[in-house]
Amino acid sequence: MVFGLRLTGDTDVVVKARADDGRAVSCVAAQAQLAKRGFPCARPDSAVWPAIDFLDNRDQAVVPAYVVETAERTRRRIRAAGLQCVLGRADFDAQNLRWHGREVWAVHDGDSLAWQPEAAPDATIDAMATGIAVLARPQPGHFDLATGYHGDLWLDLNALFLRPALLRPHVRWLAGQLGAHDIDAVCGPLDGGAFLAQAVADVLDAAFLPAYRDPAKKPAGYHLPPVTESISGWRVAVTDDAVNAGTAVRACAAELRSQAAQPVAVGALLALGPAALNVGVDLSLPFYPVETMTSQVWPADNCPLCAEGTPVTRPSF
Numbered sequence: 001m002v003f004g005l006r007l008t009g010d011t012d013v014v015v016k017a018r019a020d021d022g023r024a025v026s027c028v029a030a031q032a033q034l035a036k037r038g039f040p041c042a043r044p045d046s047a048v049w050p051a052i053d054f055l056d057n058r059d060q061a062v063v064p065a066y067v068v069e070t071a072e073r074t075r076r077r078i079r080a081a082g083l084q085c086v087l088g089r090a091d092f093d094a095q096n097l098r099w100h101g102r103e104v105w106a107v108h109d110g111d112s113l114a115w116q117p118e119a120a121p122d123a124t125i126d127a128m129a130t131g132i133a134v135l136a137r138p139q140p141g142h143f144d145l146a147t148g149y150h151g152d153l154w155l156d157l158n159a160l161f162l163r164p165a166l167l168r169p170h171v172r173w174l175a176g177q178l179g180a181h182d183i184d185a186v187c188g189p190l191d192g193g194a195f196l197a198q199a200v201a202d203v204l205d206a207a208f209l210p211a212y213r214d215p216a217k218k219p220a221g222y223h224l225p226p227v228t229e230s231i232s233g234w235r236v237a238v239t240d241d242a243v244n245a246g247t248a249v250r251a252c253a254a255e256l257r258s259q260a261a262q263p264v265a266v267g268a269l270l271a272l273g274p275a276a277l278n279v280g281v282d283l284s285l286p287f288y289p290v291e292t293m294t295s296q297v298w299p300a301d302n303c304p305l306c307a308e309g310t311p312v313t314r315p316s317f
């Protein structure tokens with residue numbers, strides 16, 4: 001239990017109460033060190049906390065077995081890593097954050113620190129992140145994709161970019177993967193692919209190359225606007241919001257090669273269906289999708305859902 005109080009005389013105090021299960025001493029010591037070094041956190045005044053029986057006596061058996069098993073396996077894996085430990089925040093979950101609109105206003109439990117390999121505190125932040133598949137509001141059904149294909153999944157790709165802050169952890173992950181290829185620029189087809197390319201380029205301090213749809217090029221062509229310097233010899237990552245057959249990604253790679261640039265990796269927020277997994281193989285490039293969703297597409301005149309008489313679904317957005 002944590003309270004923030006302002007005493008008479010304007011002293012700000014944080015009161016935290018918990019059972020002492022042996023960790024209080026190290027928590028207080030770690031926070032005291034942080035406060036001493038100028039980190040903006042409360043300076044501990046006391047290590048004496050009363051016991052809280054109602055928390056200690058809670059029935060842990062209500063936690064589903066698969067959650068416990070996953071936690072234990074993850075713990076063993078991280079402990080076996082032998083990586084260098086870092087001091088990180090270990091309790092980054094929703095109940096500890098208070099928001100004013102979209103700004104974080106308060107982060108409780110500031111003494112929940114962990115001395116573990118970086119993957120452990122990183123993972124707690126990742127767990128906070130909203131999954132891409134949730135942001136795209138997937139809708140199952142029987143859809144006319146207006147590309148000559150029918151499919152069993154509809155995604156709201158515009159919704160992916162409605163709140164850029166929710167994409168931030170995913171953009172960082174992608175930037176980590178693509179940045180390992182020593183890139184000069186990130187190229188993405190408008191709209192969504194370019195939005196993602198710009199965000200990744202920003203993190204990596206790389207150049208951003210938006211690719212514009214070129215109706216004169218069939219089946220799906222893109223052109224790059226002229227930049228002040230030649231892109232010849234540049235190592236370029238190509239991104240798209242969702243990759244299905246990979247038509248746009250392939251077209252961008254072809255355009256880059258035509259200007260003597262070298263596509264070196266492909267990144268996407270979503271890979272859809274089996275075709276997406278072949279994109280990297282087809283292009284002979286490493287492919288990094290943040291998430292993969294199963295879906296199927298068929299040529300409209302050979303659609304099994306049409307054949308069995310399933311009516312075409314109208315997307316709800």
Ligand SMILES: [Zn+2]
Pocket residue numbers: 142150151300303304305306307
């Ligand atoms: Zn159909």
